[in-house]
Amino acid sequence: MSRQIKRSRLPLTALRAFEAAARHRNLLRAADELAVTHGAVSHQIRSLETELKAPLFDRRRRPIELTQAGEQLLAAVHESFERLTRVASAIQNGEIEGEITLSCVPGLAANWLVPRLGRFLSLHANVAVHVVTEYWRHPKIADQSDLAIAYGSAEHPGRRVVRLAHAEFFPVCSPALRQRKPALRRPQDIASHTLLHEYTDEAWSRWLAAAGLAGLKPARNVYFDGAHLSLEAARAGYGIAMGDLATVRDDLAERRLVRLFEQTVPAAFPYYLVAPPEAEQPAAARALEQWLVAEFAKEM
Numbered sequence: 001m002s003r004q005i006k007r008s009r010l011p012l013t014a015l016r017a018f019e020a021a022a023r024h025r026n027l028l029r030a031a032d033e034l035a036v037t038h039g040a041v042s043h044q045i046r047s048l049e050t051e052l053k054a055p056l057f058d059r060r061r062r063p064i065e066l067t068q069a070g071e072q073l074l075a076a077v078h079e080s081f082e083r084l085t086r087v088a089s090a091i092q093n094g095e096i097e098g099e100i101t102l103s104c105v106p107g108l109a110a111n112w113l114v115p116r117l118g119r120f121l122s123l124h125a126n127v128a129v130h131v132v133t134e135y136w137r138h139p140k141i142a143d144q145s146d147l148a149i150a151y152g153s154a155e156h157p158g159r160r161v162v163r164l165a166h167a168e169f170f171p172v173c174s175p176a177l178r179q180r181k182p183a184l185r186r187p188q189d190i191a192s193h194t195l196l197h198e199y200t201d202e203a204w205s206r207w208l209a210a211a212g213l214a215g216l217k218p219a220r221n222v223y224f225d226g227a228h229l230s231l232e233a234a235r236a237g238y239g240i241a242m243g244d245l246a247t248v249r250d251d252l253a254e255r256r257l258v259r260l261f262e263q264t265v266p267a268a269f270p271y272y273l274v275a276p277p278e279a280e281q282p283a284a285a286r287a288l289e290q291w292l293v294a295e296f297a298k299e300m
Contacts, residue, residue: 187212
C-alpha cells in the first residue's frame, strides 16, 4: 500500500533548502542564499531524503547532480514556489490574480461582453477569464461558474442574484437594407421584409402588438439560435432583427446597423448577475463582478 505524506507534515524548510541546492547545484551557495550554514542545508536535505526514502542528489559528481527523483521533486517545488512568489507580490502590490469562469447568454456575450472585456483584462494583467455561453432556457453552467450574466429566472438557490438591467427591444437592420426597396418608412412597411428571430417569434410578436400591428404577416420569417446569429444576419442585410442597447450599441455607433422606429417593447426578463456568497468569492471574481455592474450601469 502506498504511503502519502500529510499536508500538515510537509517538510517546508527542507523543501526550501532542497530547491536552493538544486538550483545552484552547490550546497555552499544554497547556504549563502538562505543565510544558514552548509551543515544546516546538508542536514535538511538528508532529512528530506529519509522522509521520501529516495536519494535526491548524486553526490559523487561535481557539481552535484539531481537524481530522477530529485528532478521530479524540483519541478513540482519550483512551480509551487514561483506561484507563491507571484501571489505574495500581487498581494504586496495590491494586485489581483486568479482564474475566473464567466457564463453568459450567447447574444450578450458576442455583442456586448467580448468587445468590452479587454478593458477589464488591461486593468488586471494577472487574471485569466474563461468565457462560456449557454442557452438561457436551459441553464446548467450559471450555478457552477464563478460568475454568470443570466437572462430569465432570478431563482438560483444558494447564489447571490444582482439585477443588472431590463432591456428594451426595437427593430434594427443594415443601412443597405434600409435604402433598398420596398421602403421602410413606417412600421407597417415591415410586412414587405424578412423578420429575423431569436429562438422564437415572441419578441417580434410583442413589438408588433405594441406598434398596433398584431397579426402582421412578413414576407418571410427566419429563426436563429440566439441574438448573436440573428444580429449577424441583420448586419449581412438578410432582414430585420430585434436588438436592445446592450447588444446593438456598438453596431449603431459604427453604422453597421440602424434603428428603424422609436417604438420599443420591454424584454420578457431582466439581465441578472449570478454569483456565490461574498464570503466564498475569490478576489478576482469580486473584481470582475464590480466591473460588470459598473459597465451595465454606465451603458444601460
